[in-house]
Amino acid sequence: MSAGADTRVEAVAPGSWPGLAALCRLPKHFRVLVIALIVFVCGVLVSRPVPPAAAQPTSGEPAQAAHAVDDLVQPSATRDARPDIPADFTATTGAPAPVTVRTPDGLLRTVNPAGGCSAPWGEDNTPWDFGIACKAHDLGYDLLRYEERKGQPLGQDTRRALDARLARDMHAQCEANPRGSARECHVVADVYAAGAEFNSWRQRWGPPNLEPVWAWVVGFAAVAALLLARLPGGRPSRRSAPGLAGTENAERAPPKRVRRRAARAAPVAVRPDRYLTFLRLVGLALPVLGESLSTVAHWAGVDTARLAWLTWVLQAVPVFFFAGGQANLAGWRAVRERAGGFGRYLAGRTSWLLRPVLAFVLAWLVVPLPLEVLGVPRERLEEIGRLIAHPLWSLGVYLVVVAATPVMAWLHRHARLATPAVLAVAVPALDVLRTLPGWGLLGAVNVVVLALLLQQCGFLYADGVLQRLPGPVLGGAAALGALGLAWLIIVAGYSATMMAGRGGNPPTICLLALAVSQIGLAVLLRDRAAGWLDRHGPWHAVSFIRSAPMTLYLGYLAGLLVGTGVVGALSARVGLGRALAWLGQPRWLVALVLLLVPLLAAFLRFERPRRFTWPAPVESYRGRLAATLGVLYGALGVLGFVVTGFAGVPGEGWLLVLPVDPLQNLVHLLLGWYLVHTARVGTSGNRLPWLLTALACLPALLAPGFSTAGVLLHGATITVAALAAAARPRTLRVAH
Structure with missing residues (x-):
């Protein structure tokens, strides 16, 4: 057609x-x-x-460089900062050897002779000559880089102090050399100082790097x-x-x-399976709840190992891919019936x-x-960012599974039982191979293979194969999966947590056992849950959640x-x-x-x-x-x-x-x-x-x-x- x-x-x-x-x-x-x-x-x-590392106590040459930074921030008429510059400063940073000049106000300023007041439009060509201030500021930045490369970075307050010194020097130059336009000079100084401070904020007040x-x-x-x-x-x-x-x-x-x-x-659009729609939402919501519980427990100082057994329920991602497999196959068949294709x-x-x-x-x-x-x-x-971003991994893998649906549907049509059987054998095999030196990337491949296997289970549900299984068989599969998971944890020594958190990613073979238990239980409870979802209230709530x-x-x-x-x-x-008063403070x-x-x-x-x-x-x-x-x-x-x-x-x-x-x-x-x-x-x-x-x-x-x-x-x-x-x-x- x-x-x-x-x-x-x-x-x-x-x-x-x-x-x-x-x-x-x-x-x-x-x-x-x-x-x-x-x-x-x-x-x-x-x-x-990345936020800079915490300030470390300095010793040896880095401590010497820290004294040189102090000399730059608080210049005097008698102290030259060059003796505090480490001997390997030029070799480490690539900056030229510093020089010392005496300014008209009598202060000794040690500067980077190749520095200057850089700006997006080029080097400083203003009539007020901010060169000494900018060159001293550049030398301070070079010293910050030196400290970082020596593994003893200075704190964020050091860069703030250097930027504040630059602003004071520029405004002092406007007072000493106004050239008949002191107001314009102070405005330009504010612009330069604001630009330096903004860039320091953008770099999180850490060492300035290329x-x-x-x-x-x-x-x-x-x-x-x-x-x-x-x-x-x-x-x-x-x-x-x-x-x-x-x-x-x-x-x-x-x-x-x-x-x-x-x-x-x-053809008229087929009425969606309400129960699997509900399972997709559950498969997304429970892992989010599990990640949140783990993060809040960590903030509260609770040992998250005590919550490991709870993750057997909260790690419902297998249910999400199972339910999504049925929806993917239904969507692909509907497109084919309407003469559509892969695109x-x-x-x-x-x-x-x-x-x-x-x-x-x-x-x-x-x-x-x-x-x-x-x-x-x-x-x-960092905790908030990890909490917010981590649940998105299942959506990223789901995109890959959606793209593979036409091929997996063809395999399902021509090898309905052989395809999931091969994938089921591949999961534990890849799980063993990923532990070998240099084969760690197979762990990520195995996650996709497991997702494709769960999608095949969804295909079997779409064809009515799983629904025709007797209740004792489904209950036995659920029990067998739970017993297999317990054996892997107690006897084989696998981690008890099923959430990919601070304890590392859960072994995929454990997720396979968990998936067998969850899918068996989900199909076994289908009739009762479907009757509940036929009511207006529960389905209205599910529809609202699905829409936003x-x-x-x-x-x-x-x-x-x-x-x-x-x-x-x-x-x-x-x-x-x-406590209620405290809530108004943060x-x-x-x-x-x-x-x-x-x-x-x-x-x-x-x-x-x-x-x-x-x-x-x-x-x-x-x-x-x-x-x-x-x-x-x-x-x-x-x-x-x-x-x-x-x-x-x-x-x-x-x-x-x-x-x-x-x-x-x-x-x-x-x-x-x-x-x-x-x-x-x-x-x-x-x-x-x-x-x-x-x-x-x-x-x-x-x-x-x-x-x-x-x-x-x-x-x-x-x-x-x-x-x-x-x-x-x-x-x-x-x-x-």
């Missing part, structure tokens, strides 16, 4: 979200300005480095271009929708008579997921900023953090009155609530927009390519934030064989979101999406510390994008 057969796809009305509607009504140059401001704020936040400026510039440009390209210029209409006949550079649409005939023949399925199945995840990421990139300004400890910010999951997650986190403050106050044993809790209230309101509108439909685009090679690359880079972005967190505090910094950082994660997630959208609405036949794809891959090639795998991935993507931009649109005929 031809791919030209039509169905109708949903799209989001731009005017349905008030903020987006207002942005679309602005003149074009104002829209560019707003997007540039958003990109600048996000760019500053994601480009912040940064990949060009990679950041290209990355920010890619983020801005992707946002501008995705931003609609106005409300789409049913007559003129992207990707349909009558639009410029659109891929060719089928004749109207073909679309009408296919639309009449299209239409993938775009439609993943767009609902990437959109709220991206909005959630953008919101939580901003949240740590007011918390840090209000003095939240660095350790608490990220909004509810955001509100849950706000309540969790406030509740943590309440528990901390009551645990101080100071009485209820003083400004960061109040600020967090004030910040999250408007975010919750915006998220609810963003996740539940007004929708309209238009005929689905023609299945094409470039549509399939856009959907595939979109899911790939969307998964890289989601999983990358699991590694680095939202507070700009990287963990290992590597996602398998790819180095990641918050900026690359944001670019990858935006690229995936944009490409999936182009495949969904049929604009992948234009050149613009492929030019933006090539642009979005450049920052990873310009960043320092790139890997061979990263170069191959992004280089191949640029090559494919260039070919797609140059090729003529071609439609596909999909075998039905």
